Amino acid sequence: MSETYFTKLLIADLINKEAAYQEFTKGFNVVTGHENHVGKSTILKSILHALGTEVYFSSKWTSNQKLYVLVINVNNVKYNLARWHNRFLLFKGNALVMVTDKVTKGLAQKLAEIFSFYVYLPSKNNKELELAPPAFTFLPYYIDQDKGWGEMYQSFLKLDQYNKADRLQCLYYHLGIFNKDTLALSNERDDLKRIFDQKLDEENRLRITIDNLTKEVNNLVPADNLDMLNENLRISKDRIENSIRKLGDLRNKIQELETMLHENYYHASIIKKIKKNNQPKELDENETCLRCPNCGYNITKDIFELVRSKYSEVNKKYIYDQIEYINNMISADLDKYKYDYIQTMQQMKQDEYVYNSNRDEYQTYLSQSGLRATLDKFNKNLTKLLGEKEEINNKLTQIRKKMRSLDSKHEIEDVYREYVKSNFRKLDVWDEEYINNIELLRPIKGQGGQVNKIVLAQFSALFKTMEHYRLEQMRFPFVVDSPRTNESSELSSQEIINIVFELKMLPQVILATTDFEKYYKGDIQDFNIITLDRPNHLLDEGTYEQNRELIDRLMAYFNSNELFGGKRK
Amino acid sequence: MAKDIIKVTGTKSLTKKSSGKKQVKIDKTSGAMAYNRLDMQVSQALYMAIELYDSLDYIFVMDHYDDITIFDVSKKPYAVSYYQMKTHKKSISISTVLSQDWFAKLYAHLQQKEWIIKELGLITNCQLDVDFKVIDTKGKQKKQHKSYDKDRTAFTGMPQDVVDRIKKDISTKLEIPIEEVDLTKFVHMHTELSIGRHREIAEGTLSEFLYKKNSTITVETVKAIFDSMFRLLSDRQKYEGLGEDCEFDSVVKYKGVYKSEFTKIMADALLISMPPVRDVVNAAQCITKEEENKLCMAYVRVLEDQQSKPKAYKIIVLKVKEAIDTLQIKVDEPISDYALRICRFVYSSNNNYSYLYGPDYIKVMIICIILNGVSHRV
Numbered sequence: 001m002s003e004t005y006f007t008k009l010l011i012a013d014l015i016n017k018e019a020a021y022q023e024f025t026k027g028f029n030v031v032t033g034h035e036n037h038v039g040k041s042t043i044l045k046s047i048l049h050a051l052g053t054e055v056y057f058s059s060k061w062t063s064n065q066k067l068y069v070l071v072i073n074v075n076n077v078k079y080n081l082a083r084w085h086n087r088f089l090l091f092k093g094n095a096l097v098m099v100t101d102k103v104t105k106g107l108a109q110k111l112a113e114i115f116s117f118y119v120y121l122p123s124k125n126n127k128e129l130e131l132a133p134p135a136f137t138f139l140p141y142y143i144d145q146d147k148g149w150g151e152m153y154q155s156f157l158k159l160d161q162y163n164k165a166d167r168l169q170c171l172y173y174h175l176g177i178f179n180k181d182t183l184a185l186s187n188e189r190d191d192l193k194r195i196f197d198q199k200l201d202e203e204n205r206l207r208i209t210i211d212n213l214t215k216e217v218n219n220l221v222p223a224d225n226l227d228m229l230n231e232n233l234r235i236s237k238d239r240i241e242n243s244i245r246k247l248g249d250l251r252n253k254i255q256e257l258e259t260m261l262h263e264n265y266y267h268a269s270i271i272k273k274i275k276k277n278n279q280p281k282e283l284d285e286n287e288t289c290l291r292c293p294n295c296g297y298n299i300t301k302d303i304f305e306l307v308r309s310k311y312s313e314v315n316k317k318y319i320y321d322q323i324e325y326i327n328n329m330i331s332a333d334l335d336k337y338k339y340d341y342i343q344t345m346q347q348m349k350q351d352e353y354v355y356n357s358n359r360d361e362y363q364t365y366l367s368q369s370g371l372r373a374t375l376d377k378f379n380k381n382l383t384k385l386l387g388e389k390e391e392i393n394n395k396l397t398q399i400r401k402k403m404r405s406l407d408s409k410h411e412i413e414d415v416y417r418e419y420v421k422s423n424f425r426k427l428d429v430w431d432e433e434y435i436n437n438i439e440l441l442r443p444i445k446g447q448g449g450q451v452n453k454i455v456l457a458q459f460s461a462l463f464k465t466m467e468h469y470r471l472e473q474m475r476f477p478f479v480v481d482s483p484r485t486n487e488s489s490e491l492s493s494q495e496i497i498n499i500v501f502e503l504k505m506l507p508q509v510i511l512a513t514t515d516f517e518k519y520y521k522g523d524i525q526d527f528n529i530i531t532l533d534r535p536n537h538l539l540d541e542g543t544y545e546q547n548r549e550l551i552d553r554l555m556a557y558f559n560s561n562e563l564f565g566g567k568r569k
Numbered sequence: 570m571a572k573d574i575i576k577v578t579g580t581k582s583l584t585k586k587s588s589g590k591k592q593v594k595i596d597k598t599s600g601a602m603a604y605n606r607l608d609m610q611v612s613q614a615l616y617m618a619i620e621l622y623d624s625l626d627y628i629f630v631m632d633h634y635d636d637i638t639i640f641d642v643s644k645k646p647y648a649v650s651y652y653q654m655k656t657h658k659k660s661i662s663i664s665t666v667l668s669q670d671w672f673a674k675l676y677a678h679l680q681q682k683e684w685i686i687k688e689l690g691l692i693t694n695c696q697l698d699v700d701f702k703v704i705d706t707k708g709k710q711k712k713q714h715k716s717y718d719k720d721r722t723a724f725t726g727m728p729q730d731v732v733d734r735i736k737k738d739i740s741t742k743l744e745i746p747i748e749e750v751d752l753t754k755f756v757h758m759h760t761e762l763s764i765g766r767h768r769e770i771a772e773g774t775l776s777e778f779l780y781k782k783n784s785t786i787t788v789e790t791v792k793a794i795f796d797s798m799f800r801l802l803s804d805r806q807k808y809e810g811l812g813e814d815c816e817f818d819s820v821v822k823y824k825g826v827y828k829s830e831f832t833k834i835m836a837d838a839l840l841i842s843m844p845p846v847r848d849v850v851n852a853a854q855c856i857t858k859e860e861e862n863k864l865c866m867a868y869v870r871v872l873e874d875q876q877s878k879p880k881a882y883k884i885i886v887l888k889v890k891e892a893i894d895t896l897q898i899k900v901d902e903p904i905s906d907y908a909l910r911i912c913r914f915v916y917s918s919n920n921n922y923s924y925l926y927g928p929d930y931i932k933v934m935i936i937c938i939i940l941n942g943v944s945h946r947v
Contacts, residue, residue, distance in 0.1 A: 256859075260866050267873040274876050303830060304883055306800060307837040311793035312876050315843075318789050319872050322846045326865040333858065 002474040003507035004115060007078070008071035011046050011539065012551045014084075015065045018539035019547055024477075025528040026073075028501055028509045032516035032531055039538030040512035041145045043530075044481045047510070048142050050083045052107040052134040054157035056147055067551060067558075074114050074474075084558045090114075099563045104133045111137065117474040119170045120183050121162045127191065129184055135159060136170040138476060140462055145481035145512070149451050152443040152458060168441040171462065175416075175440075176471040177409045189399040196392045199385055206382045213375040243348035250341040257334045261327060268323045274312070413440050416465045420444075423457035427495055452483050453492065456499045467505035477508035484513055493519040605764065610636055610654050611802045612767040613692060613760055617652075618798070618831060619771075619778045629826045631806035635678070640821075641687065650688035651678045656695070656764055660716065663699040663731055666691065672735055673742040675755065683817070689754045694764060697722070697757050701730035717757055724755040771795070783839065783942045790842040790941075797834045801826055839941040840890055841882075843872060852936045853904055867929035871937075885926055888915050889934045898939065908932035 005026045012019040022031075022043055031040045045055040049063065050070035057063050068083045080091040088107045090098035100106025108131050112118045119136045120129040135156040142148065144155035153159075159167055172178035178186075417438045424430040429450045437444065443458050445451075459478075466475065480500055484493040497520045500511055513519070516529065532538065544551070557563055614629050614637050621627055621639070630638040634651060641648040653671055655661055666672060675689045691697075696718040702710045715728065724735060732752060740747040762770050772795045779786050779794065808823045843849075846868050855861040874882045892914040898907045912931050916923040 257862065260862055263866060264869050267869045270873050271876045303797070303801075303833045304837045304841075304887075305879060307793060307797045307834055308841055308875065308879055308883065310796040310800065311789070311838060311841055314792040314796065315789045318787075319843075319876070322843070322872065323869055326846055326869060329865065330862065333862070 002075055002116060002472060004072060004074045004474060004476050005508035006047055006070060006477055006510070007073055008069075009043065009047055009050070010067075010069040010547055010550070011042075012067040012069075012544055012547065013062070013065060013539050014067055014551070014555065015062075016539070017544045018541050019544035019551070020539045021543050021547060022530060023528075024508065024510060024530075026508050027526055027528070028524075029511065029528040029530065030516045030524075031510065031512040032529060033514060033533050035533065035535045036514065037535045038532035039534075039536075040514075040532055041481050042538055043532075044142075044479050044510060044512050045144070047477075047479060048138060048156070050081055051138060052083065052088060052103045052111070053138060053142075054135065055155070056144055056157065067554060069550070069554065077114075079114060082554045082558075084555070087558050087564055089554060089557050096557070099557070101564055104131065108133045108137075115474045115476075117173070118179070119173045120178075121169060122166050122187050124161065124163055124166075127187065129187055132162070132170060133158075136162075136167070138479075139167075139170055140174055140459065141476045142479045143455065143459065143481060143483070145485065148481065149455055149483075149485060151445055152455055165441075168443075171440055172409065174462070174471075174473055175412050175465060176469065176473050177412055182403070185399050185403055189396060189403065192392050192396050192399070196389060196396065199389050199392065203382065203385050203389065206378055206385065210375065210378050210382060213371060213378065240348055240351050243344050243351065246344050247341060247348070250337050250344065253337050254334060254341065257330050257337065261330050261334070264323055264327050264330070268320065271316075271319055271323075412465060412469065415468050416440050416461050419461035419464045419468075420458055423460050423499070424454070427453040427457055427499070429453045429457065449489075449492070452485060452496055453499075456480075456483060456496055460499050460503060463503050463505055475505070475507055477510055478503060478506050479510045481512045482514075483511070484519065490519065494521065498522070606654075606656055607632075607806060608803070609656060609694070609762060609764060609767045611799055611806055612762055612771040613637065613652075613654055614802050615795075615798055616760070616762060616771045616774055618802075618826075618828070619774050622778070622828065622831065625828070627828050628821055629802065629805075630820055630824050631802060631826070633811065633820055633824045635675070637692075639687075640684070640825075647684045648687040649678075649684040650686075650690065651675060652688075652690040652692050652758070654692040654760075656693070658695070658764070660695045660698045661693050663697065663734070666697070667734065667738045670742060672739055672755070676739045676743060676750075679751070679754070686754055688756060690756045690758050692758045692760050694760055694762060696759065699727060699731045701728040703728070703730070718759045720759060720761075722757040722759075724752045724757060768799070771799075779835070785844070785940060785942055786839070787842060787844070790838050793842070794835055794838045797838070798831055801830060801834070840886060840938065841875060842941050843868070843875070843937050844940045848940060849933060849936050852940060853932060863929050864933060867927065867933045870930060871933050885915075885922070886934060888918060888922075889931060890938065893935065893938055898935075904932065904936060908935055911935055 006024045008024070009022045010019060011021075020039065020043070031043055033040060042058070042061060045057055046068055047070060048055050049057070050068035064085055066084075070081045070083075072079045072081060078093060079097075080089075082089040082091075085101075086103065087101045088098065088103075089096060090107075090110055098106065098110045100110070111134055112131060115137065117137060119132040121132040121136060122128065123130050135158070139153050139156070139159075142155045148155040153168060169178065169183065172183075417440075420438045421430065421434070424434065427450075434444060440462075444454055463478070466473070478500075483496045483500060497511075497513070497516070500509060501520065501522060503509055517524075610632070614631060617637065617639065618627070618629060625639075625641050626643040628640040628642055630640065634649075636654045637652040639650045639652070641650075653675060655666075655671065671691060675691065678689060679686055696716040698714065698716050700712060700714050703713050705711050713728070717727070725732060735752060735755075736747050736750040739745065739750045772792070775795050775798070776788075776791045779791050805824050805826050811820060811823055846865060849868055850861055850864055853860075853864050855864060871882075874885075889911060892911045896907075896910050896914055898904075908928055908931055912923075912928050915926070915931060
């Protein structure tokens with residue numbers, strides 16, 4: 001098991017020439033006192049500050065004029081880490097191994113190497129994975145007195161450099177769920193899914209556009225070139241011209257038939273007017289009677305006229321019937337021609353509408369060919385898009401396959417959930433409401449008097465889960481500041497303290513609390529008890545003098561132009 | 570003869586009582602009856618004219634020599650038949666015939682020597698009843714009755730008693746020795762014409778006659794022919810300008826109707842008869858609807874001209890007839906081509922005709938004439 005623990009801490013106020021020095025042991029360390037404001041929290045905050053995190057110092061604490069030196073034991077290798085402002089010096093033994101004023105790109109990288117523990121989180125800007133600053137390494141290992149108990153994992157400043165949803169993924173590193181590769185896969189999967197969704201939207205938009213264009217194109221004359229277009233337009237024009245000719249012929253025929261009908265009615269009216277008594281006169285006895293001497297034909301008495309008049313008499317109805325018959329025939333033809341006329345008119349209007357002969361042929365060709373080209377282009381784009389989607393889908397499938405094989409996350413989270421439940425029950429803070437709401441990355445907020453228990457229970461569960469799987473990941477010191485805040489009950493305080501000291505799986509626990517002995521009844525034989533009893537007087541001149549040489553040496557490094565590029569603080 | 574009619578039918582219409590009071594009756598019916606019987610005579614004459622048309626060249630003389638006189642003029646000297654027409658609702662008895670001097674009047678015609686007497690006929694619309702006596706086997710005289718209603722019954726074929734009575738009557742009235750009385754020419758003819766329907770029956774007979782000659786003849790044409798013939802005969806019958814002793818030529822001129830006149834009537838009727846327009850259109854074999862319509866228009870114009878412009882119509886139709894007679898249609902010649910030939914002929918006779926009567930007009934006339942059977946393809 002990889003482990004890190006802190007051994008010494010030096011805080012030097014370079015202006016007031018005062019310093020504080022504390023030593024820590026592996027295992028349980030308690031920084032206690034009977035009074036408040038003795039510097040317990042300051043010591044704990046200074047530890048984390050030396051490591052490159054940003055902590056909530058008291059407003060009275062002038063951090064910028066102080067030098068912090070932390071001695072770290074990493075797998076039995078001693079490192080000295082010094083911080084002055086945002087400048088860091090790292091010594092391995094006595095050898096200076098790192099000089100940096102860059103927390104993320106310098107210090108974090110080096111510490112990650114030393115700890116063999118890397119936390120990569122996706123950048124807020126471009127979602128690319130980057131090595132997270134030390135705060136995220138120590139996120140589950142520090143509970144700040146003020147900020148750490150309300151909402152879990154809020155003990156440091158400047159955590160919002162990453163999205164909230166991404167920040168707590170650092171826990172997966174502590175639990176061995178994530179390493180750089182798996183996170184990269186996960187992020188790649190998320191990226192691909194995002195891109196896939198974008199392409200899906202694009203596809204839908206393209207399809208709508210293509211549909212509309214297709215409708216437009218279908219209304220145009222299908223032609224691949226100007227000659228063909230001309231031919232098509234000619235055909236449509238011919239049809240219209242034929243319709244016009246046909247209309248003209250029909251009009252003439254209708255007029256002809258109307259005239260005929262009129263004439264017939266006129267003739268019929270004439271016939272009607274002829275008097276019935278239009279008969280030849282009787283032979284006047286005085287009239288000379290001429291007869292053919294051979295056949296006796298009476299020339300005077302015109303037999304023809306006699307017969308004609310008799311014929312006329314008897315045939316009046318017959319004549320009307322014949323004229324009526326003719327008129328009916330003409331009327332039927334007239335109706336047919338009128339119907340044809342209307343049909344032809346409608347057809348011509350349709351032809352005109354579809355193929356407007358007034359359109360400029362060239363413009364027609366251009367718009368038609370332009371639309372076609374655009375339609376072709378969109379179709380090609382769609383094909384390409386579909387191909388890209390297919391590719392992304394395949395990649396996603398591959399990633400999912402890989403992640404399924406690596407994915408022990410659910411199992412680990414289940415174990416974590418069980419430990420949380422167990423801790424909640426043990427601390428008597430269980431609520432049925434929690435049953436489906438225990439999530440590693442969405443810790444339960446503490447409320448009221450049970451806040452600290454709820455928070456500690458979940459931290460404890462996390463460590464127990466690490467221990468459960470005997471994970472190889474680096475374990476760091478658990479620094480807990482004032483867990484009994486908000487606790488009114490002695491029993492609860494005891495329970496809380498007990499939880500902390502159950503964490504034997506950790507290499508080191510540094511607990512800051514007042515009246516430790518009062519609330520912990522267990523064996524403290526191996527505990528390193530640091531008692532502070534001078535309120536507002538953590539630093540002193542004596543300690544500064546004792547460590548002056550070190551302080552000066554380090555300050556010489558910090559002020560070196562050669563090391564820090566001429567930038568003086 | 571008119572007086573005879575009055576005598577026969579109206580003897581009791583106006584009476585004077587020899588003594589005392591005079592009773593005057595107003596005759597309301599005899600005028601109409603007289604008219605109808607005159608018409609019936611005309612119908613009978615027409616009927617007989619149709620019957621004899623195919624066998625005889627005749628002249629009918631109405632109401633002069635007798636009621637109806639028929640001259641056979643096919644050869645000279647002419648043969649003549651005289652007919653008296655008597656009508657009664659039920660029957661006429663031989664006694665009435667004798668008492669009315671009908672036989673005597675008919676027999677009087679035998680005294681003329683100019684023509685050969687062919688027949689002396691008593692035409693009745695009812696049966697002739699004869700009562701006669703016969704001696705049976707036991708030698709007893711018995712009275713018997715017989716009615717004669719056949720088309721034609723010779724009087725000489727009647728019972729001897731009847732024959733004797735007739736001879737005696739004629740002998741007495743005409744003061745001729747009884748043994749010289751010759752009844753061989755005398756016939757009784759029971760006509761099928763009735764008082765109420767004589768025209769219809771005569772027209773029906775004419776219709777049958779005409780239909781046999783020309784199966785395409787229309788009802789209207791038959792009617793026109795009948796009316797024309799009837800009118801002609803009526804006019805002849807009505808003429809009263811002749812004296813009793815006027816010359817035969819004058820009689821024939823004013824009171825006669827020649828067979829040729831009947832022939833002319835029939836021919837003219839067929840000439841001007843217009844078949845139904847659909848028959849004309851079918852015969853024209855029009856290719857396009859336009860041609861058909863133009864032909865129908867021409868048909869109507871012909872009808873109108875026939876009615877409203879008879880003189881002009883007569884001229885053109887006779888001209889077309891003349892053209893048809895001159896340029897007869899050939900067997901396979903299309904109507905349109907034939908019409909063009911006729912048009913050229915017609916227009917050549919008068920320049921104005923081409924403006925007045927277009928080719929379609931002429932074509933309609935040609936088709937009507939051909940359809941009526943007046944002309945045939947040769």
